[in-house]
Amino acid sequence: MSDRAPSPRVDVCVVGAGPAGALVADRLATAGHDVVVLEAGPRFDPDSREERMERSIRPAGDPRAVWDMGGPRDAYESTGERAYPLNRSRVKGVGGSSLHWQGMVMRLHEADFESATRRGLGADWPIDYADLRPFYADAERALGVAGASDNPFAPPRAEPHPLPAFPPSHSDSLFASACEDLGIATHSVPNARNSEPYDGEGACVGYGTCQPVCPSGAKYDATRHVASAEAAGARVIDRAPVRRLRHDDAGDRVVAAEYTSPDGRRHRQTARQFVLAAGGVEGPRLLLLSRSERYPDGLANSSGAVGKYFHDHLFAGAGGTVDADTRQNHVGFNTTESHQFYEGDGGRIKLEFLNYAGPSPVEQALGADEWGDDLLSSLRDAYGGHLAVGGLVEQLPRAENRVTLSATRTDDRGDPVPEIEWSLGDYERRAIRRANEIQREILDAAGADVQWTVGPDATGPAFHHMGTTRMGTDPESSVVDPRLRAHDLANLTIPSSSAFVTGGAMNPTLTIAALALKAAEHLDADL
Amino acid sequence: MRLTRRDAVVALASAGVAVAAGATLEAPTADDGPIGETERDVLLAVAEVVYPDEVADTRAFVERYVGGRAAERPDWAAGVADAASYLDEYAQSWRDANFADLDAADRDDVLRSMGADTAASDPEGTDVERVRYYLVNDLLYALYASPTGGRLVGIENPQGHPGGTASYQRGEPR
Numbered sequence: 001m002s003d004r005a006p007s008p009r010v011d012v013c014v015v016g017a018g019p020a021g022a023l024v025a026d027r028l029a030t031a032g033h034d035v036v037v038l039e040a041g042p043r044f045d046p047d048s049r050e051e052r053m054e055r056s057i058r059p060a061g062d063p064r065a066v067w068d069m070g071g072p073r074d075a076y077e078s079t080g081e082r083a084y085p086l087n088r089s090r091v092k093g094v095g096g097s098s099l100h101w102q103g104m105v106m107r108l109h110e111a112d113f114e115s116a117t118r119r120g121l122g123a124d125w126p127i128d129y130a131d132l133r134p135f136y137a138d139a140e141r142a143l144g145v146a147g148a149s150d151n152p153f154a155p156p157r158a159e160p161h162p163l164p165a166f167p168p169s170h171s172d173s174l175f176a177s178a179c180e181d182l183g184i185a186t187h188s189v190p191n192a193r194n195s196e197p198y199d200g201e202g203a204c205v206g207y208g209t210c211q212p213v214c215p216s217g218a219k220y221d222a223t224r225h226v227a228s229a230e231a232a233g234a235r236v237i238d239r240a241p242v243r244r245l246r247h248d249d250a251g252d253r254v255v256a257a258e259y260t261s262p263d264g265r266r267h268r269q270t271a272r273q274f275v276l277a278a279g280g281v282e283g284p285r286l287l288l289l290s291r292s293e294r295y296p297d298g299l300a301n302s303s304g305a306v307g308k309y310f311h312d313h314l315f316a317g318a319g320g321t322v323d324a325d326t327r328q329n330h331v332g333f334n335t336t337e338s339h340q341f342y343e344g345d346g347g348r349i350k351l352e353f354l355n356y357a358g359p360s361p362v363e364q365a366l367g368a369d370e371w372g373d374d375l376l377s378s379l380r381d382a383y384g385g386h387l388a389v390g391g392l393v394e395q396l397p398r399a400e401n402r403v404t405l406s407a408t409r410t411d412d413r414g415d416p417v418p419e420i421e422w423s424l425g426d427y428e429r430r431a432i433r434r435a436n437e438i439q440r441e442i443l444d445a446a447g448a449d450v451q452w453t454v455g456p457d458a459t460g461p462a463f464h465h466m467g468t469t470r471m472g473t474d475p476e477s478s479v480v481d482p483r484l485r486a487h488d489l490a491n492l493t494i495p496s497s498s499a500f501v502t503g504g505a506m507n508p509t510l511t512i513a514a515l516a517l518k519a520a521e522h523l524d525a526d527l
Numbered sequence: 528m529r530l531t532r533r534d535a536v537v538a539l540a541s542a543g544v545a546v547a548a549g550a551t552l553e554a555p556t557a558d559d560g561p562i563g564e565t566e567r568d569v570l571l572a573v574a575e576v577v578y579p580d581e582v583a584d585t586r587a588f589v590e591r592y593v594g595g596r597a598a599e600r601p602d603w604a605a606g607v608a609d610a611a612s613y614l615d616e617y618a619q620s621w622r623d624a625n626f627a628d629l630d631a632a633d634r635d636d637v638l639r640s641m642g643a644d645t646a647a648s649d650p651e652g653t654d655v656e657r658v659r660y661y662l663v664n665d666l667l668y669a670l671y672a673s674p675t676g677g678r679l680v681g682i683e684n685p686q687g688h689p690g691g692t693a694s695y696q697r698g699e700p701r
Contacts, residue, residue: 051600053687054668054687057668057672057686057687058648058660058664058668059647059648059664060647060648060649060650060660060664061649061650166692167696168696169695169696170695170696170697170698171698173698173700174701195692203692204692205689205690205691205692206684206688206689206690206691206692206694206695207686207687207688207689208684208685208686208687208688209686209687215689216689322701324699324701325681325698325699326698327682327694327695327697327698329682329685329686330682330684330690330694330695331684331692331695332686335695355695360685360686361671361676361677361680361682361685361686362667362668362671362672362676362677362685362686362687363686365667365668365670365671366648366664366667366668366671367648369644369645370644371576371577371578371644371663371667372576372577372578372579372580372635373579373580373581375577375579375667376579376581376679376680379671379679379680380679380680380681383680383681383682384681
């Protein structure tokens with residue numbers, strides 16, 4: 001038996017070793033269940049992280065190569081109105097995209113769960129904030145969130161964050177007085193990043209390269225819960241892309257996950273329960289690839305909603321310079337933001353006050369066409385007074401934004417690659433313009449000479465893949481039920497951002513983690 | 528501004544080379560693989576061109592940085608050796624001397640004439656692109672990801688250096 005051969009029938013087979021898969025595997029293994037995790041990508045050597053950081057700073061190569069993304073394994077097509085840079089937005093490997101994420105972890109607001117009822121936009125979730133609230137608290141403990149209860153716009157919470165918030169930056173103080181003049185409340189940022197030692201990892205040491213790699217391990221990534229799951233007895237098989245989920249004759253239950261090992265052999269992992277935690281693109285792709293006579297449009301797709309309603313968050317930003325040292329690029333995370341414009345009429349907007357505005361001197365040096373004293377002079381001229389306000393803007397879920405299977409292109413295993421159709425609507429364009437107005441007002445109040453704006457034409461995705469197996473109570477219009485189980489298959493659970501009905505303008509990973517912990521609780525009860 | 532032994536240690540740490548606390552970084556040894564005295568001289572000669580005049584004591588810094596890195600990353604050492612060899616060949620062809628034997632102005636001119644100032648930095652690219660990657664950019668990375676290099680610009684905790692979480696909070700009130 002090779003080290004990637006399947007285990008005898010297990011209690012739970014988890015597809016994907018990112019945060020959702022790792023948390024479910026950890027909880028269920030800890031509860032005494034037999035768990036196998038199948039991960040398409042490799043298990044990265046932790047000792048390679050500093051070298052990967054260097055790759056991220058140096059101009060050589062493609063940014064995707066920091067985590068070895070790209071090539072035939074990861075081929076995709078982007079055919080919508082807007083190009084979607086899929087391989088920049090994800091990592092395949094043990095730890096998943098949390099290896100390169102920024103680590104911002106906010107709860108959705110109460111209103112996000114009732115978008116249709118309150119605003120007539122999008123759709124309501126079948127659960128509300130109160131349902132998810134205990135799992136949010138659990139998720140914050142699991143991820144080691146550093147935060148403070150100083151956000152007057154945040155939903156109610158009963159307990160402090162497990163770690164103290166990172167103190168505000170020097171540039172935050174420049175923004176604070178400007179925002180005070182404008183009547184804009186600012187507050188701390190919840191970070192999945194150790195402000196103190198936590199969960200076996202030390203405090204942040206300030207490498208300044210959080211996204212795409214934290215060499216120290218102070219930023220949470222899912223390898224922590226993979227390790228915990230393995231310590232509890234779970235088996236994690238890397239480089240084992242799942243190519244099909246197979247169901248029983250009646251079409252009621254999944255019976256096996258078929259995967260390929262690097263030697264080209266195909267394997268079948270059988271299990272009592274299956275958990276699809278492969279993200280908002282590969283998750284629906286696998287369901288569509290798993291079509292059968294019983295389910296000709298794809299597994300779990302009686303509603304036709306699999307792959308549809310793909311949505312992300314949009315970046316909006318503005319920046320400039322002031323005649324003062326703003327002390328940027330010491331760290332790679334943010335410490336102040338504002339949710340004041342989250343529930344206004346202009347669309348959901350979350351403002352972020354950047355700690356990494358303007359050029360990083362070392363990156364600039366490595367890309368310069370001069371050296372010696374000339375280079376140093378240029379670096380000094382460029383560094384110093386930059387300020388920037390970024391932000392996330394909500395994208396509404398629309399059926400025409402979707403993930404399908406390419407009719408013309410296959411990956412290195414011969415399977416159709418994901419095809420992404422993605423576009424912006426009027427709602428997003430208006431909200432981005434509104435965000436830009438606010439950002440410019442703040443910069444003006446801070447005395448900045450505004451030099452750039454990222455508006456509706458220049459915007460891009462924040463790499464949050466949501467909506468493609470949406471949650472609901474109606475099997476005619478949704479893919480999973482409120483306990484994250486597929487309507488069509490009694491033993492298939494999909495705890496993922498793909499289950500989001502709407503995404504608000506909050507970074508999604510804390511909600512992914514909360515959903516995963518909720519799903520794990522249901523599965524533990526079933527097993 | 529003097530480059531110190533500690534700068535070499537932190538540059539190594541930033542570059543993914545494990546340096547135990549309190550470890551002594553000796554001058555290079557036979558364990559440095561393909562990087563010998565000739566290669567070291569080339570690196571130092573490049574450093575004297577690409578580093579600003581305010582940097583002093585580059586020899587000890589470069590030798591310690593290179594020695595530690597070569598021991599941990601043999602592929603990198605091989606790339607440096609190949610690039611140094613190409614640079615010497617180029618200097619011999621056009622100036623009838625090894626690169627390190629040229630005066631600083633000529634070294635600067637040789638690097639520019641081959642296009643190392645504008646070349647892409649690519650470890651798997653052309654000869655000149657590898658000179659840019661393994662010689663010019665490696666030395667610039669070592670300097671500007673270190674506190675000493677950062678302080679020259681005004682940032683004491685530059686990206687790539689684990690300088691803690693205090694400096695981002697400091698600044699002059701307006």
